[in-house]
Amino acid sequence: MPMTLDGSCQCGAVRFSVESHTPVPYQRCYCSICRKSAAGGGYSVNIGAVTDTLSVNDWDQLGLFHATRDDGSHSEAERYFCTSCGSQLWLFDPRWPELVHPVASVIDTPLPVPPKLTHIFMADKPHWVTPEIGAWDEVFDAYPELSLADWHEANGCWVA
Template identity: 50%
Template sequence: MLLEGSCHCKAVRFRVESRHPYPFNLCYCSICRKTSGGGGYAVNLGADNTTLEIEGGENLRVYRARMEDERTGEVTTSNAERSFCGECGTHLWLWDSRWPDLVHPLAGVVDTDLPVPPERTHLMMDFKPDWVLFRPGEHDQVHGHYPDESLEDWHKRLGLES
């Protein structure tokens, strides 16, 4: 499925092909919450990084999150690069060098109509703040950290690959 998206001010627009366009994966980690703002979680999609086309790329900025080990206090920098519009601050997508063929646009910046998922996966729930209301659907999955099931596996299990 071709996904088209943009930042709020339209200084950055993009197109990317996705075999996994269902917005089902809700991440409650502090990095996703704080970089995407709003409702207490981020909804990340999966797409083919080799098909990513960008207009207004000169307006992009990249953030690599600071990560602190809760046990040791050691501070490192994330492999993941979060791309933002330098004009309006909209977080557009995440790319990680460990999976270079994938890019993860945020569902909220996709202008294309997305399909409605039959179930959702709530992940990193151990990091959800108390103020975030949580009402899972009947078939939703809930995980304290990352689930074993990948974006691709979820789509395959439900027969939803496009």
């Protein structure tokens, strides 16, 4: 059975729940979009969940935006946030309609501790950020070789 993730914005106006087979917050993204829209430590952590299970208490409290890439084009992904406090809550990308990606920092449910981390888009990392890279961690200048689901399966973290 998938893990239920309950999340909320900072002011409490938006509360949501979603089911996840991939709840381990293992991937730190240093790309300019993630770190500027939802990060505090120079990176953002998203997790995966099943779109059809997303339940939101008040859709009217949500805003969405399409981030601008470094080349000036707009991302297809929809980034949802609370219009009262600005907390970014999740990302939905229509290219993968079965998935929604909550921002790990807004999840109120205790999340599993990752056995190791994957650091991605290190080429975009700001100079002031000193990553904490463990002995078993993996580091990539762009996207990693394994998808979110593949990583969970390969590391024994998939929740059936």
